[in-house]
Amino acid sequence: MSLEIEQFLHTERLPHMWCAGCGIGIVTGAFLRVLVRLGLRREHTVVVGGVGCSSRAAGYVDVGSMHTIHGRALAFATGIKMVRPEFTVVVFTGDGDGAAIGGNHLIHACRRNIDVTCILFNNQVYGMTGGQMSPLLGWGDLATTAPYGQVEEPFDLCGLAEAAGATFVARGTAADIEPMEDLMRLGIQHKGFSFIEAVVPCPTEYGKRNASGGVLAMLDDERARSVSVEEARRMKPEELGDKIVTGILRHDPNRPEYQRSYAAIVERAQAEAARETGQEEAG
């Protein structure tokens, strides 16, 4: 497998820029295996990143790739998908990029149900700028801009995506990478907007301030706190507390996909235009 994934990796760009123990690389590796498994054409696959640690993954994946501006990756991806529907378009974003500065684009991409897969790496902090709090930082957690502890409620991003109309919503963790890989594969195969939250450890900027005990302990903790969607349904809200609910939270293959709906409009408008031209000639 490792040789196979290398075809999708810019090996000349290695070593990568992520810190030791960072979970983004684990998920990016799984993403490369998904590309191999799905047998995607490199020229017709486009990865779009915003700005931040996770968005940098776009620069290591050897397909068409676009490293854009902070928060707007989904808007760029929308333009790409609308004119090149044959492309598989995947957005790599982070909890700051996707949920703070880019939050509005996220909910509108969900609402449109455009066939783009958004993989949001949630490490609870702005890693690249030195560990400031993101909207996903837990209550009471420390960050450089929350030196006395965070007193804002973190987002439930999957809940937000569901409410906004995304038709494939899932959450996985770097700790359980095989299910994570499956979720990404299913999200890409889904014809509609797929939102996948990947919970990843940031030992450097989150772990060290919150006495998380290093990356292995952080991964163990992720695993211990994970409960499946099915288990979670049987649990009371107060029991869910700091649990990470993993698996597919929503899958609705029936809602119309935006690009296809628009293609039908184009067909109708072109037929109308042709009819009018015909009438003109006849007249």
Added chain:
Amino acid sequence: MELWHSHLLREKVDQSSLLVQGNRACALGALDAGVRFFAGYPITPSSEIMEAMAYELPRVGGVFIQMEDEIASICACIGASMSGWLAMTATSGPGFSLMQEAIGYAIMVEAPLVVVDVMREGPSTGRVSVPSQGDVMQARWGTHGDHPAIVLAASNVADMYRLTMAAVRFAQRFRTPVTLLSDEVVSHMRESFSPELVDRYRLTSGDFDFTPGYLNPELAREVHTPHVLGSETHPHVTGCTHDETGFPTSDAGKSEGFLRELYDKVTNHRDELCLYDMKNEGKGRVCIVAYGSCARSARAAWRLAEQEGLPVEVLHLYTLFPLPVEIIQQVARRVEFMVIPELNLGQYAREVRKLAENWTTVVGINKIGGNLITPREILDQVARLIGKYESV
């Protein structure tokens, strides 16, 4: 009679010229130049452009999308542009401010793109339905960092058509965003217009492909031809300063080389980019330098001056940036005064003064608040300067 949609307009062009709104003429110019993607967000006084595109684009197999804000609009346009489609967006001051970061990105990744800014009074919400020329320097320097800018200014309905086409052509050739400035009056007024009658910048084909090697080979060194998404090269596109591989570079020499190249590819082609019209060349003691709706008043002032025997030239600029250095200096050398009417507090006059002050005196006529500058106001200033005529 006014026609709303371009296909109706096209049916009638051979019969007579028609009454068309400036914003509609802009949309028509875009379609004729091959624009097939438009993403926008409603804002007065530009919305009619997007309304026309929403109707027209699907009829020609194009794509229109109304995005959630102006930032998303321009980003979607850049995505479409880097996927090989000609893209355009249109907005007004507040939206133009929001787009600035992405304009810098488009410059950096060399995405061909047309941005129409229909100027209204500002700053902030200002007044939405009055003309202004307050965004001139924002169009030049709105995004951060040292960068090139191509900025055109339309003064009438026919300009809205042909300068949109010119903007598309420049954007394609130089692989950079081009800003077309209009204002509330130029965009909302109706004038007699026929696409067949205006001086066209018609392009060779409606289908454009930005794949490598599209551009004129002799420009290839100066004008980057980055690869396009979907091509065999499966490129990396980044707003980071990058080298020839397309990946970010931390090398100071390469960074400077790249940024200078971006700048030079525009300024080195000033001859080609600077569009203007000169009236009464070489016969005036005073030259009125004007653009946009003020150029209409300037032309009318020149006609009045002829009747009243005042020696006046008019330099009507269609290209504001890159600065038309040669023509401005040429005029500056021969006239005693340059009079620059503007619906701002002298934004462009400052640029002209820098170029011309060794040879001539540059005087601004400035009005903000929403009223136009009348031909008589310009002529009164001219008369005062040459001391031949006292206004009452």
